[in-house]
Amino acid sequence: TFDSFSMHATKLFSMESWSFPELKIPVLEFLRNEAEWTTSYLDEEIRVGRGATGNLFVFRRE
Numbered sequence: 001t002f003d004s005f006s007m008h009a010t011k012l013f014s015m016e017s018w019s020f021p022e023l024k025i026p027v028l029e030f031l032r033n034e035a036e037w038t039t040s041y042l043d044e045e046i047r048v049g050r051g052a053t054g055n056l057f058v059f060r061r062e
Helices: none
Strands: 004-007 023-026 037-042 046-051 056-060
Touching: none
Parallel strands: none
Antiparallel strands: 004 023, 037 046, 046 056
């Protein structure tokens, strides 16, 4: 169950010199849901897994 998610643009319109902030977006409680997945790769920073419907998930530790 997640209470927020974040995204960070690294390059927009081929402008590598621009710096973009990370956007952290809260998930409203009534929209939260649980998900189950099978982990297929795991190290200190990254976890890769597949959900029950076949979706691929990549999680990175910060």
